[in-house]
Amino acid sequence: MDMLSAILTVLKWRTGLFVCLLLCLCHIExxxxxxxxxxxxxxxxxxxxxxxxxxxxxxxxxxxxxxxxxxxxxxxxxxxxxxxxxxxxxxxxxxxxxxxxxxxxxxxxxxxxxxxxxxxxxxxxxxxxxxxxxxxxxxxxxxxxxxxxxxRSPDPGYPLCSMSPSTGVSPLMNITFTCITKGGAPMGKVRWYSGTKWIGKWGLTEQ
Known part of the structure; x- marks a missing residue:
C-alpha cells in the first residue's frame, strides 16, 4: 500500500506540474x-x-x-x-x-x-x-x-545614351552603345531592347 501511495503521489505531482505549466503558457498567450x-x-x-x-x-x-x-x-x-x-x-x-x-x-x-x-x-x-x-x-x-x-526620377537629361562610332556604320562592324543615368531614387537600372525584344541576356555588362 505504501508503494502504491507513493506512485499515486508522484503521478499527482507530475499532473499538477503539467497543468500549472499549461496554465502559465495560456496566461502568457x-x-x-x-x-x-x-x-x-x-x-x-x-x-x-x-x-x-x-x-x-x-x-x-x-x-x-x-x-x-x-x-x-x-x-x-x-x-x-x-x-x-x-x-x-x-x-x-x-x-x-x-x-x-x-x-x-x-x-x-x-x-x-x-x-x-x-x-x-x-x-x-x-x-x-x-x-x-x-x-x-x-x-x-x-x-x-x-x-x-x-x-525620384533621374536628373533632367538622363538617361544619356550614345553610340560609337556614331557615323559610317556598316554591316559586321563592332558598335558600342553606352547609356548613363544619374540621380533618381532608388538608383535606376538600364535595360536594352532591340525593337520590343529585351536583349539583356546577350552578354551585356552593367557598371
Missing part, C-alpha cells in the same frame, strides 16, 4: 498581443499614395491602445501620428490632411495611409501596441517599424 500584420519597407513616388499595414490580435482581457509615430533620419525624437483611429492634435496641419488610419476595425487593422506623398514623408514609421492594465504589474509594449523611401 492571452496576456500578450500579437501582430497579425506588420509594416514593411516601401518606396513611394512623389504625389502617390503609401500604405503601411498593421493588424493586432488583441488580448482577451485588459485595455490596450494602438498608435503610430514617425522619425525622420537625423532629427531627434519621434513624432506622434495617431492613437487608435484618431490623429494627434499635435500633428502638423499638412500631415493631418494627408494621413489617415484605415482598415477593418473588427479585425484589429490599423493601417497607416499617406496620400499625396511628399519629400518630407521620407521617414521610419512605427506601429506600437501598448497595454498597461491587463494584470497588476503587467505592461505589454510591442512595436513594428518600416522605412518609407521616396522614389
Amino acid at each position: 492571452l496576456s500578450e498581443a500579437q501582430f497579425r500584420k506588420s509594416p514593411k519597407d516601401d518606396y513611394a513616388v512623389l504625389g502617390g499614395t503609401a500604405k503601411f499595414a498593421c493588424a493586432i490580435r488583441r488580448v482577451r482581457y485588459g485595455k490596450g491602445e494602438v498608435s503610430w509615430n514617425y522619425k525622420v533620419a537625423g532629427v531627434a525624437g519621434k513624432q506622434n501620428i495617431s492613437s487608435e483611429y484618431l490623429l494627434y492634435p499635435s500633428l502638423d496641419r499638412d500631415r493631418r490632411m494627408r494621413y489617415s488610419i484605415v482598415g477593418n476595425r473588427s479585425r484589429g487593422e490599423y493601417d497607416l495611409q499617406i496620400t499625396n506623398v511628399r519629400d518630407t514623408d521620407e521617414a521610419t514609421y512605427e506601429c506600437v501596441y501598448y497595454q498597461g492594465n491587463a494584470d497588476p504589474g503587467l505592461i505589454v509594449n510591442r512595436r513594428r517599424s518600416a522605412l518609407l523611401a521616396i522614389g
